[in-house]
Amino acid sequence: MAAPWGQIQRLMEVRVEVARQREMKWIDMFCHWDKWVKHRFQKVKLRCRKGIPSSLRARAWQLLSNSEELLRDNPGKFEELEREQGEAKWLDIIEKDLHRQFPFHEMFAARGGHGQQDLYRILKAYTIYRPDEGYCQAQAPVAAVLLMHMPAEQAFWCLVQICEKYLPGYYSAGLEAIQLDGEIFFSVLRRTCPMAYRHLKKFKIDPILYMTEWFMCIFSRTLPWSSVLRVWDMFFCEGVKIVFRVGLVLLKQMLGSVDKLRELQGMYETMERLRNISPDTIREDILVQEVSAYGGRVHKTCFCFYSETRVISHFILSWLILLSSLPLSVSTLSDVLLSRSSLSQ
Amino acid sequence: MSESYDFLFKFLVIGNAGTGKSCLLHQFIEKRFKDESNHTIGVEFGSKIISVVNKMVKLQIWDTAGQERFRSVTRSYYRGAAGALLVYDITSRETYNALTTWLSDARMLASQNIVIILCGNKKDLDADREVTFLEASRFAQENELMFLETSALTGENVEEAFVQCARKILNKIESGELDPERMGSGIQYGDAALRQLRSPRRAQPQGTQECGC
Numbered sequence: 001m002a003a004p005w006g007q008i009q010r011l012m013e014v015r016v017e018v019a020r021q022r023e024m025k026w027i028d029m030f031c032h033w034d035k036w037v038k039h040r041f042q043k044v045k046l047r048c049r050k051g052i053p054s055s056l057r058a059r060a061w062q063l064l065s066n067s068e069e070l071l072r073d074n075p076g077k078f079e080e081l082e083r084e085q086g087e088a089k090w091l092d093i094i095e096k097d098l099h100r101q102f103p104f105h106e107m108f109a110a111r112g113g114h115g116q117q118d119l120y121r122i123l124k125a126y127t128i129y130r131p132d133e134g135y136c137q138a139q140a141p142v143a144a145v146l147l148m149h150m151p152a153e154q155a156f157w158c159l160v161q162i163c164e165k166y167l168p169g170y171y172s173a174g175l176e177a178i179q180l181d182g183e184i185f186f187s188v189l190r191r192t193c194p195m196a197y198r199h200l201k202k203f204k205i206d207p208i209l210y211m212t213e214w215f216m217c218i219f220s221r222t223l224p225w226s227s228v229l230r231v232w233d234m235f236f237c238e239g240v241k242i243v244f245r246v247g248l249v250l251l252k253q254m255l256g257s258v259d260k261l262r263e264l265q266g267m268y269e270t271m272e273r274l275r276n277i278s279p280d281t282i283r284e285d286i287l288v289q290e291v292s293a294y295g296g297r298v299h300k301t302c303f304c305f306y307s308e309t310r311v312i313s314h315f316i317l318s319w320l321i322l323l324s325s326l327p328l329s330v331s332t333l334s335d336v337l338l339s340r341s342s343l344s345q
Numbered sequence: 346m347s348e349s350y351d352f353l354f355k356f357l358v359i360g361n362a363g364t365g366k367s368c369l370l371h372q373f374i375e376k377r378f379k380d381e382s383n384h385t386i387g388v389e390f391g392s393k394i395i396s397v398v399n400k401m402v403k404l405q406i407w408d409t410a411g412q413e414r415f416r417s418v419t420r421s422y423y424r425g426a427a428g429a430l431l432v433y434d435i436t437s438r439e440t441y442n443a444l445t446t447w448l449s450d451a452r453m454l455a456s457q458n459i460v461i462i463l464c465g466n467k468k469d470l471d472a473d474r475e476v477t478f479l480e481a482s483r484f485a486q487e488n489e490l491m492f493l494e495t496s497a498l499t500g501e502n503v504e505e506a507f508v509q510c511a512r513k514i515l516n517k518i519e520s521g522e523l524d525p526e527r528m529g530s531g532i533q534y535g536d537a538a539l540r541q542l543r544s545p546r547r548a549q550p551q552g553t554q555e556c557g558c
Contacts, residue, residue, distance in 0.1 A: 092439075093412060096363035096384075103381035137362065137412045138386050175417050208418055212387030221383060268405055271390050 023053045026060065033063050048237035049292050051230050058149040064236040065165070067157040078153045081125040090127040090135040094120060097137060101144040108144060118147050122156040129160065136171035138216035139163065145220050145232070162218075166239055170216055178215060182207035185215075185244055192248050192294075196255035203267040210274040214250070215243050222250075223287075224279040230288050242291065249290040250274075253281055350394050350401040350535035352525070354514055355425055356507070357455065359447050360432030361440040362411035365466040368497035369432065370408045373507055378498050385410045388422055395504075397511045403535060404428075404507060416450070423454035427523075427531030428461070428510040433481075435465045435494065436473040441481065448488060456531065458523055461490050462510045468496040 029036045029044065036044055052060045062068040071078075098116040102108045107115035122143050127135050142162060146155035163170070169177030186207045190197040200207075213221060218235060220228050223246075235242040254273055255261060264270045358366045367389060371379040374391045389408040394401055407426070409419040429451050433440040444463070451459055463485045465476065478494060485492035491509055495502040517523035518532065525532040 093362055100382060100384045103383075136414050137384055137410065140384070171414075173414055175414060179418065206421070208421070209388055212418060216386060221386075268390065268392060275390065 019053060022047075022050070023056060026053055026056045030056075030059060030063065045237050048233045049288060051288075052233045054229075057229070057233070058154070061146075061149065061232070061236045062154060062158060065158055065161040067154065067161045070160065071154060071157045074157075078125060078156050081128045082121060084128045086124050086128055087131070087134070091124060093137065094123045094127075094135055094140075097123075097140045101140050102148075105144075105148065107148060115144070115147060118152040118155070119143055121152050122147070122159060125156055126159060126163070130163075133163070133172055136216075138213075139171050141217045141220050145218075145228070166235070167215075167218075167243075178212060179208055181215060181240075181244075182211050185211055185247055188244065189248060189251060193252045193256050195257070195261070196251045199255050199261055199264070199270065200251075203270055205267055205270055205274075209271065211247055214247055218243060219246055222277060223282060224284070227282060227284045227287055230284055231291075234288070234291065245291045245294045246287070248294065249287060250277065250282065252290075348394065348403070350403040352400060352515070352518075353403045353405060353533040353535055354427040354511060355531040356404050356406040356510070357423060357426045357429040357451065358406060358408045358432060359419075359429060359451060360411055360464075361434070361437075361443050361447075364411060364432045364434040364437070364440050365497045366411060366430075366432050367408050369430065369464065369466060369495060369503055369506070370406055372497045372500050372503045373406075376500065378500070387415065388419060393507075395508060395511065397508055397515055400515060401535070402511050402515070404511060406507075420450060420454055423451060425529045425531045426451075426455040426459055427514050429455065429459055430464050430506055430510065431461050431490065432464045432466050433476070434467050435476050435481075436467055436470050438475040441465075441476045444484065448490075456529060458517070459531070460510055460513045460517070462506050463490045463492045464502075464506050465492070465494040466497060468494040468501060469498045 025047065029047070048060075048064070059068075062071075098119055099108075099111055101116075101119060105115070107113070108119070110116070119140065123135055123140060126133070126139070139159065143155060143159050146158050149155075150158065167177075170181075186197070186200070189200075219231050222228075223231065231242065231246055251274075254277070255264070255270070264273055358370055360366055362384065367382055367385050368379050370389070370391045371377070371382070374393050385408060387410055391406045391408065392404060393406075394403045396402070407422055409415070409422065431444060431447055431451065433444055435441075448461070451461060463481065465478070465481050481494075482492050484490075491513065493502045493506050493509070495506055497503060514523065514532070518525055523532065524530060525534065
């Protein structure tokens with residue numbers, strides 16, 4: 001049954017060769033980064049979907065997020081922030097969370113170890129950088145993932161980009177942005193996987209119940225590690241729509257057929273399933289494939305429009321909700337989004 | 346399915362961040378301390394069937410994130426809770442001072458009749474204590490709460506906290522003070538037969554669909 005040793009060895013050589021080639025391609029892109037982003041973005045996107053070579057991931061994330069530029073434009077800023085005292089109300093919670101991030105990861109296992117120290121440094125620095133935002137507990141796992149790849153200062157600027165550019169408002173007081181995105185996510189689900197949608201609706205499982213952690217931590221506490229990295233590669237390149245798509249794929253995988261729903265006869269059973277995704281439900285390659293496939297279909301319109309105008313739509317929607325005495329159905333918004341095909345890229 | 350029970354109660358675990366809410370839940374369900382745990386983002390769940398005064402009661406427990414920021418999200422899940430563990434950390438006065446806010450939230454959003462047990466957690470860290478037993482029990486008395494000091498680490502009083510709370514709810518059902526049939530009571534019957542046994546005692550003016558004969 002087992003393949004002959006020679007064959008295995010040849011296969012390994014091929015894989016090593018492919019990996020080496022990929023690295024070369026990425027290094028070449030790094031050398032002419034601006035040109036690549038400007039003129040051949042589709043290719044960059046494709047390569048991110050294939051997975052960034054792990055040796056180059058840190059640099060790629062920083063380039064994709066523009067955090068490298070931010071760091072360059074703000075020399076010494078991080079150290080300056082570090083020297084400040086910070087507000088006790090934030091520091092207390094941050095300290096409580098330091099040993100609660102990836103406790104099985106070598107870097108964060110030791111109390112007071114380097115990983116935890118760096119985590120403290122960047123989370124504290126953020127509360128001083130954005131005193132109006134302070135600290136949100138969901139930022140800690142995100143910061144920890146960044147620290148696994150890059151030094152504290154780089155990780156800090158990358159975190160800044162995630163909080164301000166990729167997921168604006170997600171970590172702000174009131175958590176309105178995440179709640180709104182939950183509603184939008186749910187209305188997109190209605191179109192992409194009506195079966196899952198109906199099931200969740202039937203048992204009154206609001207999106208906020210399962211997607212809060214998924215979205216706020218960018219799946220870092222949800223998926224098997226290799227998948228997390230692939231999702232982050234795509235996320236840094238394509239933005240929040242990747243988060244939406246991964247969420248849709250997960251729901252489709254878990255609630256998308258009569259068979260799967262048969263054993264989930266209740267809210268509690270369903271929540272259990274959604275909160276404990278077994279690694280074999282979601283294979284990395286299938287996940288990436290499905291996430292990529294969403295791009296070609298009608299949803300693209302919605303996602304593109306959504307990501308371009310998310311700030312505006314958040315603003316308008318909050319006002320609509322405020323002003324309207326009628327119960328506002330967010331699916332109406334989704335209809336509007338879907339009909340704006342001219343905005344599709 | 347071997348899962349049979351007489352009642353299902355919805356429970357909440359609330360309190361400030363880092364007081365040990367998830368660890369209490371984990372100790373209750375798994376009977377061991379969860380040393381390496383993530384902090385809760387949003388809501389977590391747990392459930393367990395316990396035996397209380399000859400009744401099998403299934404507790405469906407909603408464990409919430411403690412950070413103030415998450416309250417806007419977690420609050421929406423108070424509705425229809427029959428019982429709650431209100432948790433503070435005996436080594437942190439700040440978590441104790443926050444109890445009033447948590448309490449008024451629970452009473453306002455869950456139901457007036459919600460049965461709450463106050464848990465002073467981290468009892469094992471007595472050397473670092475900032476809140477005395479006496480002070481907290483007085484607070485509990487004034488606010489009509491049950492009270493226990495617990496340790497999610499050693500397991501001391503953890504099961505008791507859940508059981509006591511469930512027992513009180515059962516007593517209230519027996520005495521008629523709580524009506525499981527009422528919407529949003531946080532109580533469900535586990536078995537249709539039981540419902541028939543129990544309901545004739547109450548003459549319900551509009552209970553037309555109750556009887557099948």
